[in-house]
Amino acid sequence: MRAESPAVDRSAFQLLGQYWMLTKPRVTQLAIFCTVIGMFLSTRELPSLQRVAVATLGIWLLAGAAFAVNSLIEMHIDRKMARTQMRPLPQGVLSPLQALSFSGLLGGLGMWVLYTFVNPLTMWLTFATFVGYAVVYTVLLKPYTPQNIVIGGMSGAMPPVLGWAAITGSAPAEAWLLALIIFVWTPPHFWALALYRLDDYRKSGLPMLPVTHGVQLTRLHILLYTVILVATTTLPFVVRMAGWLYLAAALALGGIFIGYAWRLYRAYSDRLARATFSYSIVYLAALFAALLVDHYTFG
Numbered sequence: 001m002r003a004e005s006p007a008v009d010r011s012a013f014q015l016l017g018q019y020w021m022l023t024k025p026r027v028t029q030l031a032i033f034c035t036v037i038g039m040f041l042s043t044r045e046l047p048s049l050q051r052v053a054v055a056t057l058g059i060w061l062l063a064g065a066a067f068a069v070n071s072l073i074e075m076h077i078d079r080k081m082a083r084t085q086m087r088p089l090p091q092g093v094l095s096p097l098q099a100l101s102f103s104g105l106l107g108g109l110g111m112w113v114l115y116t117f118v119n120p121l122t123m124w125l126t127f128a129t130f131v132g133y134a135v136v137y138t139v140l141l142k143p144y145t146p147q148n149i150v151i152g153g154m155s156g157a158m159p160p161v162l163g164w165a166a167i168t169g170s171a172p173a174e175a176w177l178l179a180l181i182i183f184v185w186t187p188p189h190f191w192a193l194a195l196y197r198l199d200d201y202r203k204s205g206l207p208m209l210p211v212t213h214g215v216q217l218t219r220l221h222i223l224l225y226t227v228i229l230v231a232t233t234t235l236p237f238v239v240r241m242a243g244w245l246y247l248a249a250a251l252a253l254g255g256i257f258i259g260y261a262w263r264l265y266r267a268y269s270d271r272l273a274r275a276t277f278s279y280s281i282v283y284l285a286a287l288f289a290a291l292l293v294d295h296y297t298f299g
Contacts, residue, residue, distance in 0.1 A: 018093045019102055022067065024070075027067065028060065028067065033288070035059055036056060038159060038162065039052050040163075041160070052166075052167075052249075054113065055118045058114035062111065063129075065106035065107035065134075066269075068100075068103035070138045071087060073134070081197075084200075089289055122165045125171065128158075133156065145207060146208060149187055149191070153182075154183055157179040161179050161180075162179060184229045185202060186223040187221065188225045191208075192222060192277040193211070195268070217248055223265045224258050230254030237260075243296045245298060250285070257280065257283050263290040
């Protein structure tokens with residue numbers, strides 16, 4: 001019996017790892033980071049770290065539930081794509097019932113944590129985000145329109161609003177301005193991925209912009225949206241939500257992003273599209289970090 005214990009332990013650990021994969025942890029990390037930034041920007045004083053931790057847990061649980069539902073709905077699509085075919089559901093490691101039960105457990109626990117220990121507004125906003133991503137985006141938009149990532153981007157833009165509401169119990173214009181930045185950031189970020197994964201999306205049957213309207217138009221859209229994004233990121237300075245340090249960082253980071261988008265438009269390569277996608281993640285994290293530093297340095 002003792003000799004079997006390590007194998008049993010490894011099997012249980014591997015199963016937990018498969019459930020963990022359902023939550024799409026790499027995607028969730030950036031969302032949670034923006035959520036926490038929203039918490040700290042919502043007040044001039046440092047928020048209660050206990051409240052930050054509890055709110056982060058509740059929001060993460062509902063985010064994980066949404067990604068699990070997304071994985072369940074797109075299981076047949078994931079089987080066709082090299083990037084996703086090794087996920088637990090396409091591989092048959094987890095069953096649809098297991099994924100649905102796991103999502104229900106995470107979602108229910110997340111709603112209870114937010115309602116009981118944070119506030120009802122945060123719970124309802126997070127639940128609305130869950131519905132927006134798992135139902136509106138995944139079921140109604142993604143399979144039917146090449147503008148799916150544009151329209152559905154609002155659900156992905158909600159993290160700073162959720163964080164702000166968790167600390168203050170309100171969602172003022174400043175919080176929605178942060179959401180607007182993420183909303184405008186999402187299309188060039190995702191389309192860069194879609195360009196170098198073009199064959200995957202053709203196989204999947206999803207009407208992504210480079211599949212339906214071509215690579216050249218997608219590259220132009222990335223450039224135009226990036227220019228709009230940089231203009232949008234100046235708004236926190238314009239409305240006096242942030243100061244000169246943030247503005248300098250936003251323009252520097254945005255200038256680099258426009259440089260990537262311009263090069264991608266002029267001379268495409270998969271390598272450059274990958275680099276643009278990777279930089280877009282660094283860009284958003286650095287932009288929100290600059291907001292935080294500015295807030296507590298000059299606020």
